[in-house]
Every structure is written in C-alpha cells, then in structure tokens.
Amino acid sequence: MKLLLPLLGCLALSLSLTEGVMVCYYGSWAVYRQGDGKFDIEDIDPNICTHLIFGFAGLGYDNKIRVLDPWNELCDNYGKCGYDRFNALKKKNTNLVTILAVGGWNEGSAKYSKMAASAATRKIFVDSSVELLKEHGFDGLDMDWEYPTQRGGAPEDKENFILLLKDLKEALHANGMMLTAAVSAGKLTIDPAYDVPGMAQQLDMVNLMAYDLHGAWDTYTHHQSGLYAHPDDTGDNLYLNQDFAVRYWIEKGMPASKITQGVPLYGRCWTLKNGDNTGYYAPAPQPGMAGPYTRTPGFLGYNEICEGILDGWTVVNDPAMHEPYVYSLEHNRIWCSYDDQDSVKTKANYAKEHGLAGMMVWSIETDDFKGKCGRTFNLIKTMVETFTGSEITPGPTPSPTTPDPDATTTKPVTKPPTPPPTDKCKAPGINADPGNCHHYYLCSQNTEGGYDAVVEECAPGTLFNANAYICDWDHVVCAIPGMCPNDCP
The missing domain is CATH 2.170.140 (Antimicrobial Protein, Tachycitin; Chain A)
Structure with a gap:
C-alpha cells in the first residue's frame, strides 16, 4: 500500500482495503429525493470505501466555514444530526476515514477568492474549520474551491490558494487530520488556476474530477468521462479525456501516488435531434429528460440508467471507446454517456498501471444501491476489487466490550410536532x-x-x-x- 500520510501518525491509513484507496463522495441532498432514489446516511455501506466525503459545507460572509443545511446536518433545533450520524459509520468500520468537503460548484468562487486573499481571513476560515471538524468527529477537510482564478475569482488566487492550503495543512496535521482537494480535469482550468508543485507540497491527496468533460452544454453527443480521446476529436476536445488529465497533472508536478482517479456514478444526457444518428457527435441541441429520482435535465444517476436498460433502452459499446452509451428513441430520444461494470474495471486497471493512489466516485448515492440491476453498489465494488485484486471484506468493528465513548445517560429529546x-x-x-x-x-x-x-x-x-x-x-x-x-x- 502507498503511504499517503506520513505525517499523520495514527491516521497513517490502517485501512480495510490494503492495496489502495476508494474515495466516495456523498451528496447529502439525496435525502430529499423521492421513492427508490432517496438515500440517507444509513444507506451508506461503510465497508466499501476507505474515505467517505460529506458534501458540502460552505463559506460564510464572515469567512467562517458554514453548515449549508443545518436542519439535516446538525442536532440543533430538532435537526437530523447528519454530521454525527455520518461519523458514527466509523463504529461499523474503525478503519473508515471521514472527511468534510467545503465548496462545490454551487458555492461559486468569488467569496473563496476574497477569503484566501489575506492571512487574517484565512486564519478565520482555518480556525473555524478545525473547530467544526473536531466537534463532529471528522478526520479531515476536502477543499473543493471551483475554481481559483475562475468564476469571479482573481489572478492572484493561484498563489493565494497555496497559502490557504499551507495554513490548512499546518492546522489539520497538528490535530491528526488530513487535507485533500477536489480538482479540475480540464486543461483550460488547470493552467490558470493551479500551482501544481505548490499543491503537491501541501495536499495529502488530490481527487481528480475526471468527469463532466462533456454534457448538454455541448450541442452534440459525447462521452462525459472517456478514458481516451474519440478518433473524431479535434482542438480542445483532444484534452477532454481522463488519460490526458492524469498525465497532465503528473507532468505538472503532482505525484501519481497522491492522485485518485474520479469516475462518475451518473450519466450526462442529451435529446437527439432526430433518430437518424445515434452515435458520437450526433446533433443534440437539448438536454435529456430528467429522471424520476435526480429530476435534473441532462443528468441521470447510474441507478436511473440501469432501470432504463431494464425497460429496453439500447446499450452501445462503440469500438472506438472504452465506455458505453445508451439511447432510447421511444423515451424522448434520450442519449446518455455513462460508465458500467466493464468500463469502471478498465479505469481501475488504468489507475493501478499508472501508480495512482486509487479511485474516487461522485457519488455513492447514484450507484445501484438498491441492487435492482445486480449486486448492491456494484460499480464501487468492481473498482475496489479490480484495483486491489481482492474481494471486499468488512472492516474491523469495535469489540463488544469496548465502552462506547458516545454513550449517554440523558433522556432523548422529545421532538414537538412539525x-x-x-x-x-x-x-x-x-x-x-x-x-x-x-x-x-x-x-x-x-x-x-x-x-x-x-x-x-x-x-x-x-x-x-x-x-x-x-x-x-x-x-x-x-x-x-x-x-x-x-x-x-
């Protein structure tokens, strides 16, 4: 196993998956989904991931880290105690590492740019982050600023991001915690946003978001997470594949042993202009129809796609690519690029051959967690088994004789009517x-x-x-x- 955290003492990854890491993001808003798409913290299998990342916390205008959904995430005001329940998963697997992600696409960039611009405001953010992590029992912070210098940021963000990471690293490591970051796979973002050698010095792990490389913002079909370029790719599209992104990050100075290769557990979808062309680069000026669970045009969870396949959607494995796509002319001419068992196996083998730390997924709640199309969480389990070369086994659980540090003799609070x-x-x-x-x-x-x-x-x-x-x-x-x-x- 690659030792990712030499400075973290007790957090030197005594993991149940001993040959690599499996980083699983959890989109906490999945608790609001309907029917078989609803996914709460207790639906997480704590034995299939080495690192679970809770998405997301945000940034307040006072430069302190901010809880984005207090009712779901805190216990205050009769809330659902999401943070504490998330970290309680470590009672089922004591090797599990739990991390809180701050940022994300919806948070934007401008306020992070302002916060990172001075030592005083950085300190406010760092101190408040450590306090929140310690209060709820997280093992680290995932910095998901999307993206320095972009989306309302400033040119000096590139340097200030490193200063922020340095401050975070010092504070987190002093408390036995780790620092990770979610980073772009796009060359046009990497070049202006990231001082890669500087990031390599400060980060324990980099989660490479090698997906959303294509989507309904394009007016033609393509794969959103192709391992390699399509033969018809030209211009900037030649950069929009996982192989380019991995090699580019390494070339720019990030050690392969710190990179996790991101794989989407969802598809990007289009509405075909007509049924005459159903392949790559087919005209598709509109996003695909929304699914019953995620309910977002242009996006379907893998669980929604596999249900469509059971309903007769056509699966195509183009010999020019290593990933499938699916379409149905009977269902509003929908066309989706996605990953299946074979393609995630190919990507896990690629990550292993290139000496990467392991795999990462966005996000656990759109795998086939109900097992409608096979075993539960099949895509995650396939990646783990491929990368490690061994079957998943449950991680260690505390001895029944070990006192529960969270045990309490106080009576439960009676929640008043809604x-x-x-x-x-x-x-x-x-x-x-x-x-x-x-x-x-x-x-x-x-x-x-x-x-x-x-x-x-x-x-x-x-x-x-x-x-x-x-x-x-x-x-x-x-x-x-x-x-x-x-x-x-």
Whole structure:
C-alpha cells in the first residue's frame, strides 16, 4: 500500500482495503429525493470505501466555514444530526476515514477568492474549520474551491490558494487530520488556476474530477468521462479525456501516488435531434429528460440508467471507446454517456498501471444501491476489487466490550410536532421560493413552535432546482417546464 500520510501518525491509513484507496463522495441532498432514489446516511455501506466525503459545507460572509443545511446536518433545533450520524459509520468500520468537503460548484468562487486573499481571513476560515471538524468527529477537510482564478475569482488566487492550503495543512496535521482537494480535469482550468508543485507540497491527496468533460452544454453527443480521446476529436476536445488529465497533472508536478482517479456514478444526457444518428457527435441541441429520482435535465444517476436498460433502452459499446452509451428513441430520444461494470474495471486497471493512489466516485448515492440491476453498489465494488485484486471484506468493528465513548445517560429529546407551513417554509430543511429561483430558504424548527428561515443565494449562473433541491446551471433549470417563470426567458 502507498503511504499517503506520513505525517499523520495514527491516521497513517490502517485501512480495510490494503492495496489502495476508494474515495466516495456523498451528496447529502439525496435525502430529499423521492421513492427508490432517496438515500440517507444509513444507506451508506461503510465497508466499501476507505474515505467517505460529506458534501458540502460552505463559506460564510464572515469567512467562517458554514453548515449549508443545518436542519439535516446538525442536532440543533430538532435537526437530523447528519454530521454525527455520518461519523458514527466509523463504529461499523474503525478503519473508515471521514472527511468534510467545503465548496462545490454551487458555492461559486468569488467569496473563496476574497477569503484566501489575506492571512487574517484565512486564519478565520482555518480556525473555524478545525473547530467544526473536531466537534463532529471528522478526520479531515476536502477543499473543493471551483475554481481559483475562475468564476469571479482573481489572478492572484493561484498563489493565494497555496497559502490557504499551507495554513490548512499546518492546522489539520497538528490535530491528526488530513487535507485533500477536489480538482479540475480540464486543461483550460488547470493552467490558470493551479500551482501544481505548490499543491503537491501541501495536499495529502488530490481527487481528480475526471468527469463532466462533456454534457448538454455541448450541442452534440459525447462521452462525459472517456478514458481516451474519440478518433473524431479535434482542438480542445483532444484534452477532454481522463488519460490526458492524469498525465497532465503528473507532468505538472503532482505525484501519481497522491492522485485518485474520479469516475462518475451518473450519466450526462442529451435529446437527439432526430433518430437518424445515434452515435458520437450526433446533433443534440437539448438536454435529456430528467429522471424520476435526480429530476435534473441532462443528468441521470447510474441507478436511473440501469432501470432504463431494464425497460429496453439500447446499450452501445462503440469500438472506438472504452465506455458505453445508451439511447432510447421511444423515451424522448434520450442519449446518455455513462460508465458500467466493464468500463469502471478498465479505469481501475488504468489507475493501478499508472501508480495512482486509487479511485474516487461522485457519488455513492447514484450507484445501484438498491441492487435492482445486480449486486448492491456494484460499480464501487468492481473498482475496489479490480484495483486491489481482492474481494471486499468488512472492516474491523469495535469489540463488544469496548465502552462506547458516545454513550449517554440523558433522556432523548422529545421532538414537538412539525409546525404548520408558512409562506417561506413548507417543511424543515431546504425550501424553494416559487417567486424567485435565485435563492432558496433554509428552514429550521424553533422552540417556539414555528420556523426560522434563512435566505441562501445561488451562485451566479445558477438557479434553484426545486425538483433536485440544489442550485443548478440556469440553462438546466430553465429546461424544466414551468419552473422559474420569473427568472427564465
């Protein structure tokens, strides 16, 4: 096994998967999905990932780390204690490493740029992050600033990002915690945003987001996470593949042993212009129809795609590529590029051959966790078994005689009835504003029998998707009939 954390003492990765790492992001808003798509913390199998990353925390305007969904993530005000329940998964596998991700696409970049610009504001962020991590029992922080110098950032972000990582590393390592970062796979982002040698000095691990390389923002079909370029690729499209991204990060100065290769557990989807061309580069000016669980045009979870395949969708393995695509002319001419068991096996072999630390997925809740198309979490398990060369076995659990440090003799709190709906809050948690999609409300139950509502702004270029409970691309949200009539053309 590669020793990723030589400075972290007790966190030197005594992992159940002894030949590599399997990093699994968890999109916490999946708890709001409907039917068989709903996925809560207890649906996570703690024995199939070495690192679980909770997505996401955010950044407040006071430069402190901020809990983005207090009702779901904290215990305050009769909340659901998501952070604590997430970290309690370590009781089922004591080798599990839990990390809190801060940032993400929906958070934007501008406020991170401002925070990183001075030592004083960086210290506020670092101190508040360490405090939050320690309070809830996380083992580290994943810095997911998307992206320095981009999306309202400043040219000096490239240098300031390194200063921020340096401050974080010192504080986290002093507390026995690790520092990771989610990074772009796109050359046009990597070049202006990242001082790669500087990042290599500060980060324990880099999670390479080698997906979303194509999507409905293109007007033609393509694979969103192709391992290699398509024969017809020209120009910048020659850079939009995993092999280029991995080699480029290594060439720029990131040790292969610190890189995890990201694989999507979802597909990017289009609506074919007509049924005459169903291959790569087929004209497709609109996103594909939304799925029953993720409910976002242009996006289907692998669990939704495999259900479509069971319903008769056509699967194609183009000999020019290593990944499948699926289409159905009967279902609104949908076309999706995605990864299946064979393609994730190919990618895991690639990562192993290139000396990478292991694999990473976004995100665990869209694998086939119900096992409708085979064994549960088959894509994750396939990657682990391919990379390690051995079958997954459960990690160690605490001895029954070991006292539970979280045991308490206090009586459980009796939760009062859910308050009646108000104009802002229909229920605890995330609530849409029907009249304004540029923001949403975070609603928490108070001790007076009502709601406290906080307005949360969506980042520039995004609108609130009331079906998916996230801020999403504005063009995606505006493709949903009837949504955001005041904010869409």
